[in-house]
Amino acid sequence: MGDRPMGTSRWNPLYVVKRSARRFRRRPVSTQLRTVALVVAVTAGAVLYVAIAPAAPPPAISAAAAQFGSSGTPSAVNQASTSTRGIVGNTVNVVFPVVALNSLAGKEGFAQDVEFGEQTKAIHFFVNQINKAGGIHGKKINAIIANFDPTNEADMRALCKDWTEGTPAAFAVIDGAGTWTGDNQLCITQEGHTPLISQWTTVTNWTQKGAPYLWWTGPDDAAVLQATVNWGLSSGLLGGNRKVGVIAGDRASDQAALNQYLLPDLERAGVTPVVETIAADPAETATTNTDAPLVVQKLKSAGVNSVIPLIPFNAFFPVVNAETQDNYFPKLLLSDYEESITAALGLIPVPDEQALDGQQGVTTETLGGFDDNRPESQGGYDPGVRSCYNDWHKAYPNRVGTSQSAFIEEQGPIQAWCTSIRLFATAARNAGTILNRRTFVQAMSKITDFPGGYTPTLSYGPNKYYGPTQYQVVELHNNVPPTSACKLKTNQQPQGTCWVVIHPFQPLPIVTPAPG
Numbered sequence: 001m002g003d004r005p006m007g008t009s010r011w012n013p014l015y016v017v018k019r020s021a022r023r024f025r026r027r028p029v030s031t032q033l034r035t036v037a038l039v040v041a042v043t044a045g046a047v048l049y050v051a052i053a054p055a056a057p058p059p060a061i062s063a064a065a066a067q068f069g070s071s072g073t074p075s076a077v078n079q080a081s082t083s084t085r086g087i088v089g090n091t092v093n094v095v096f097p098v099v100a101l102n103s104l105a106g107k108e109g110f111a112q113d114v115e116f117g118e119q120t121k122a123i124h125f126f127v128n129q130i131n132k133a134g135g136i137h138g139k140k141i142n143a144i145i146a147n148f149d150p151t152n153e154a155d156m157r158a159l160c161k162d163w164t165e166g167t168p169a170a171f172a173v174i175d176g177a178g179t180w181t182g183d184n185q186l187c188i189t190q191e192g193h194t195p196l197i198s199q200w201t202t203v204t205n206w207t208q209k210g211a212p213y214l215w216w217t218g219p220d221d222a223a224v225l226q227a228t229v230n231w232g233l234s235s236g237l238l239g240g241n242r243k244v245g246v247i248a249g250d251r252a253s254d255q256a257a258l259n260q261y262l263l264p265d266l267e268r269a270g271v272t273p274v275v276e277t278i279a280a281d282p283a284e285t286a287t288t289n290t291d292a293p294l295v296v297q298k299l300k301s302a303g304v305n306s307v308i309p310l311i312p313f314n315a316f317f318p319v320v321n322a323e324t325q326d327n328y329f330p331k332l333l334l335s336d337y338e339e340s341i342t343a344a345l346g347l348i349p350v351p352d353e354q355a356l357d358g359q360q361g362v363t364t365e366t367l368g369g370f371d372d373n374r375p376e377s378q379g380g381y382d383p384g385v386r387s388c389y390n391d392w393h394k395a396y397p398n399r400v401g402t403s404q405s406a407f408i409e410e411q412g413p414i415q416a417w418c419t420s421i422r423l424f425a426t427a428a429r430n431a432g433t434i435l436n437r438r439t440f441v442q443a444m445s446k447i448t449d450f451p452g453g454y455t456p457t458l459s460y461g462p463n464k465y466y467g468p469t470q471y472q473v474v475e476l477h478n479n480v481p482p483t484s485a486c487k488l489k490t491n492q493q494p495q496g497t498c499w500v501v502i503h504p505f506q507p508l509p510i511v512t513p514a515p516g
Helices: 013-026 033-043 063-067 101-108 119-132 153-165 183-191 204-210 221-235 252-268 282-301 313-325 337-346 383-395 413-430 437-444
Strands: 091-099 140-148 172-175 196-198 214-216 244-249 274-278 306-310 331-334 360-363 470-477 498-507
Touching: 091 119, 091 413, 119 140, 119 383, 119 413, 140 153, 153 183, 172 413, 183 196, 183 204, 183 214, 196 413, 204 214, 204 252, 221 252, 221 306, 221 331, 221 337, 221 360, 221 470, 244 252, 244 282, 244 313, 252 306, 274 282, 282 313, 306 337, 313 337, 331 337, 331 360, 337 360, 337 470, 383 413, 413 437
Parallel strands: 091 140, 091 172, 172 196, 196 214, 244 274, 244 306, 306 331
Antiparallel strands: 360 470, 470 498
16 A cells, blocks of 8 residues: 555554544544444444545635525625624633543443544644734634533533633634534524534534524535435436335434425425434434334335435444344435444444445545545545644654554544634634624635535535535445455555445535525
């Protein structure tokens, strides 16, 4: 692989498997809200994926096109509060919520990942970079790192109220890792009128409710679902003689995605699906585990051969297990909705190879780089991640306690915090010398072609509150033991389980907000 022989420590196959396992287990955005701990618990020991080099980067979209979001209605950014709450003298208070993995590790029974454990160090490092370069027009970012338990709703709401109404007074909240989710986003934005940059996403209704303070570095799932339907029709997985099923979670976000976006998309395509609902909140684990085999049996009895999942990982995992146990393997239309495509990669080949091998889906993410400093054309970092890596590696050339080079994960938390912190600083600086909530969100709405982390670039607009602009279609392959199905571009060496790009990056559909 790359310029190194297979026998060296960096490219040893066992090391690659371990590195890939870390990447999946650590990804809070792939597990969504409170399931970051559950993912590690249920996938520990599994042989996971090694992604192949990505397709060519998408063409840059024009700034003019990016300025128009999902509707032509007047933008809320010009009506935002002019409050300067959280700006104290020459400091700007910014809160960084970080999952308290040390406490969760004992509660859930998993080992903390090295890079996830470096989140606090990464936040301070990239914030200090901004401050050393002059800060925000002379004002320094005061990083307030708040450890929280994502399984404790009451605790999360109490923290939100402290930041938006009490102390510490926050000018903005940055959720780089995508663990501050659901109604807790609206607590900060809709109720607290405080800017929030977050990786976790759902459908357009959420940003409408949180407008103009809620900004996503992940995709609007309404656009993702429309892209999924479009691709399903073109690939023959929807329409014709296909019997289509949808498995939707019972959470408000899942039901909004189902009833206000996916079902209308399918109706316009002439598809009437069989819909099954499953308990999806992590607090409902026992109910979810009971629901899963019943849902699968109903879809099987109905003759469903294409299934669209609208469920988080804690529901996806038991559903796929139930398919395996029932020897029922429909085609899955995977996507970035609750990261079902990333979750599926993590469950091949153990224990659900038959259920997941060869499945396809749409994603705005690269998931193709090999976490090293090779050129992007050879499968290395995208430009945004490379910039983060160069600075991080200069300060920390080796992993803690090892002689291994401190490569950062392209889909990991270090680059996620780097990207989000730099995005915030760009908007805050562009707001000018008069920084308040209104000038900040106005500046956010003008950012285009920003170097991304999980995705190649981020572009926003006065009515476009999510950054990604492109998606690709990929197919999952179990490649253990290695075969020619998954090969690196650089030397054609077969790799472990991977995805293969079957349609390169293309523009995400522009969605129309659902009424209400």
